[in-house]
Amino acid sequence: MRRITRIATVGIASAALALSATACGGKTSSEAGSDGGTKAAIAYDIGGRGDQSFNDAAYAGLAKAEKELGVKGTEAEPSEGEADPDKVQRLTSLARAGNNPVIGVGFAYAPAIAEVAPKFPDTTFGLIDDTSKTGKNIANLVFNEEQGSYLAGVAAAKVTKSNTVGFIGGVETPLIKKFEAGYVQGVKDTNKNVNVKVQYLTQPPDFGGFSKPDLGKAAAEGQLDAGADVIYAAAGLAGSGSIEAAAKAKKWAIGVDSDQYNQQGLAAYKESILTSVTKDVSDAVFNLIKSVKDGKPQSGEIRYGLDKDGVGLATSNPAFTKMADVTAAVEKAKADIIAGKIEVKTAP
Template identity: 50%
Template structure:
């Protein structure tokens, strides 16, 4: 028991552990201490501005996909990227035999990442899609060496080369909506966020989640923990650590936990199920992920980061020779992010969430992408 307590304490202190807000007891009409604001009234609703490119013929392409840690089966954004490739095979005539998937190893060297990309170049794959910001340095090197090969990179816009297309998302906007959902569903006026690695991309999830929660309940308290510090990517594939840290948040009174932790989310869900509380998934509709069937009853929604849409659209635009048709950012306006309703657990609050969505799309609410100090 002492060892378990020490482990729990040590893991919670890794990276960042803090809380925001001070719940006040006795808010009228709620019985939870949360003083909830009414959803915004937005005239005209939220009209998406997506204008999808017609399906092109991709039968002549060879597409390489370099996954991040976890690869297919992570139940998160790698699976979503894979779904985009599968859709291209199904809808664009891309031969399955003309695709290849490779997967990163935890904490591998830049040389190893570059070798993986070079392998795809050497074998004639074009375009090549790197899934995850950790490929940025290796991709810049390999894309410079291979100017006649087209590349895309998910979650990074730092590589400024004519043959590299960034596929980036407004994660903070989707996270705002699930933060609002958490604040509408909490019974304790205390919720939690578990990030995989404490670095700017995952902090976008945190920032939007907290802002959305506080838009609904200004006095809500949000516990924040990261599994590993910046540079240590094992936080995206450590369910045991995710379970321990989440248990700490639940023991502290949080009753809705949102994770942006990749494969570590399995441990988050297990801890929430053991406590009989609620969880929010990320990237994919995790209620529908087969690996999560045993815990799906606690998943009330997921923040949808449509990596599948971005990968499909990129392959389609590549086949059409029109990469300029891609959006600069996959945001709410183009359905690049959103929230899941599978399971019906937030059916009673979707009108409120859609009102916040409309306010964001219309510019009435600006969602911050970095956490407040």
């Protein structure tokens, strides 16, 4: 797999050269793909690969496509800094190099994909977590995050002993507010007497709340000091800091996006990760790549919810699965959401 660490703001030609210069196996961008093989690329969100969460889930989908479909994968990391101004150049370079599809990981790629996609009508662009920008060659890969978060709220309300739980959002955006809304509703529907403390790490246009574990740790410590004994963080890489804080306080953490109990980088804290709200970003990425390889590229909105296991609640921690009353409540809530008996809010 080819991995690009950064593409600096030095013009399209130089960016394309950066692609070829870091390619494994020594092929240039023009040479790679000349054998007719399918090439696919993902451009990471803030925090990049190694966040133990959102970006790593996207990488898993690309790795699966390499293994099962014989696809040649390329990864592109975000620029240094929180603004990351190089998205248009990054996507353009990936498309020019023959990658199809080119997938932007996260809603922050929406403006760049809207600008670049029309210039490459034969290339499919995947946009994860956003439906604001559409086009014939744009696939909007979106999830019902609020549904998985509702289940986390049910679990939190069932296990809390202090009747105080916490929610930490990386950046206060409409997407992260979906996580908050579902979680709070799940808590209150299960036990209206449980207090939910809500905190966001940064406000747009500062997106550093997705990339700074120290901010997540400090926020979690504040909630723990205020009596919270379960903390759910939807904060990307910053969420690892909240997990660390909860583990050191011997309280429960709830992970997000990936099954964080099984993330190697969080192994030291895994026993404190009660569960995780999962988004099947991996399969969404894989399915898009497969659709292009099969000659039937996806486009438009492709939504993943509880009914398709596109979101869910992880059961990797044996301590969680042994809590029969908790898991029963979660399963009932899941069935009721799928049946339409519970309508989960998408805004607080």
